Structures are given as C-alpha cells and as structure tokens.
Amino acid sequence: MKPFSIPVIAIGPGSQPADETLNYMEMPHDMHTYRPPPLPEPEHLAGRDDARHVLEAVHALLAAGRNGTLDLGGLGVGDIELIGQVLGEGEVSARVEAGDQLVLTQESVFAGVWRQRVLAAGLAVSDTLEVADVPALLRAPVAPFDAIVRPAAGEGVANAPALLAEIEEQLRQGATHHVINLTLLPFTPGDGDYLDAALGRGGVTILSRGYGNCRITATAVPRVWWVQYFNASDALILNTIEIADVPEVARAAPEDLADSGERLAEVLDWLG
Numbered sequence: 001m002k003p004f005s006i007p008v009i010a011i012g013p014g015s016q017p018a019d020e021t022l023n024y025m026e027m028p029h030d031m032h033t034y035r036p037p038p039l040p041e042p043e044h045l046a047g048r049d050d051a052r053h054v055l056e057a058v059h060a061l062l063a064a065g066r067n068g069t070l071d072l073g074g075l076g077v078g079d080i081e082l083i084g085q086v087l088g089e090g091e092v093s094a095r096v097e098a099g100d101q102l103v104l105t106q107e108s109v110f111a112g113v114w115r116q117r118v119l120a121a122g123l124a125v126s127d128t129l130e131v132a133d134v135p136a137l138l139r140a141p142v143a144p145f146d147a148i149v150r151p152a153a154g155e156g157v158a159n160a161p162a163l164l165a166e167i168e169e170q171l172r173q174g175a176t177h178h179v180i181n182l183t184l185l186p187f188t189p190g191d192g193d194y195l196d197a198a199l200g201r202g203g204v205t206i207l208s209r210g211y212g213n214c215r216i217t218a219t220a221v222p223r224v225w226w227v228q229y230f231n232a233s234d235a236l237i238l239n240t241i242e243i244a245d246v247p248e249v250a251r252a253a254p255e256d257l258a259d260s261g262e263r264l265a266e267v268l269d270w271l272g
Helices: 049-064 077-087 160-172 189-199 254-271
Strands: 068-071 092-098 101-107 113-120 123-131 178-181 204-210 212-218 224-230 236-243
Touching: 049 068, 049 077, 049 123, 049 254, 077 113, 077 123, 160 178, 160 189, 160 236
Parallel strands: none
Antiparallel strands: 068 123, 092 101, 092 204, 101 113, 113 123, 178 236, 204 212, 212 224, 224 236
8 A cells, every 4th residue: 555644734823824815724525425236127136036035134233233254255246246236335434454365345336235255366266245334344453552663853843742642641541432523633744754653554445435535545554544635626724633443434334224214125125
C-alpha cells in the first residue's frame, strides 16, 4: 500500500489570511444511497437453486439477527455470478495483508452482508459471505497493553508526545471507544512524523463511502487507527486517531441490518 502523509491543518492566531470574506469549508455533497441491484427475470433463473439457497440462508441470518459465514467455494460459476449480481457493491471495502495472503472484503448493497475473498500468490483460496456488522477479520485483536516505544523527537515536534501519552492511557484503561481529533489541535508536520513512527502501520485498510470518503488505516498498535474523512473534492475535512476494536464508521448499524433483511426478502420474492 502506498503510504499517505498525515496532513497538517494550521490552527490559531496568524495562521489564516487577513480576509474579512467568510470562506466556508466545502462539505461532502455526493451521498451514496441504496440502489436496487439489476435483477434477471425469474424465467432466466432455471438451474440456479444453489444460489437461491445461499441467499435464503443469508436472509435467515439477517431475520434472526445472527452472525454467520457461508462458503461459496462449491458453487458453480453461474450461481456465483447470480449472487454477485443480487448483492452488488455497497459503501465499505477493505484490504487485509496477512503474511503471504491478501484478503479482499466488499460490503454488498445490503448493509451487513459482506463478500470476502482470500488470495495467495494471486490465486483464490476461499470465497465466503459473512453476515455481521463488520467482518471478524477487520476487528483488532485483543492484546495486553504494551508501552509504545517512543522515537527521538526531531525538529518541529510539539504536541505528539502528549498525544502518545493519551493514547497509552486510553489503552491501559481498556477504552472501548476514544477519538482524538487532530484537526482541532495544533499539529505540526513534525508531530505527524513522530506519531507515524511511534504507531507504525498495520495490515488493514478500510474505505467507506458515504458523504465523501473515509479512509481507515490500522496502525501497528492493536486497536489504534488513523481515520481520515475527505469531501467529494478529495479535500481532507477531518483527521483523527480512533481507539476501538474497529472504527464505528466501518460498521453496519442494527437498523441497517434489519433493513437489509427486509429488502433481501423482497428480492427473494421477485426471484420466485
């Protein structure tokens, strides 16, 4: 993955031009909303019973409010294509690098229904569907607290050591959700370099598209994430560090899961 720099937003007296005109930050304006997938006519579905059984199993999990995983490995090409056509692609995708394996995860248009493919040396190892608010693989593992090794503070480092101390304290206390908003703090390029060196990079990258885009990157410290929000013009509007098993923006809400069950039931009725 190509490294991305930690943007710096100047804050405080003297950091803004002396212009009396009010220039409002452009906010995201393109919202990704549910669009029904293009479905084949029922009469064209002869011989696709395996695909229907998988979709019915997905609906059963959603209706019962349970998590579960379904293996697509034994299905024929036509059934796989039909499942892909029905599920489509939703707002969240992820890439996990684990040793010599690459895991590609894509949420469907039915929030909480995820397709997950594992590749090794470019070849498919497994193909599954997972029903959950977020795939288990994306959750940070539970790990005992371990002090973060502090790099040497170079020129321009101001607030990063204090921020690192806050991160350590939250981890020590077992915080389940804590957000540090870097956009609202005096944050220098030196601070960015210091935190990047101290936290390192993990193997998980998540992209969420809602209003604009959100890029989530796991650090090498378990349960510590970089979370950056961009508007539709790809300008950074919010830069945060989040402490959680997985950032909230990547998860499907309970009401979204319930809605997915209702919409998938309508699709199954259409398929006959």
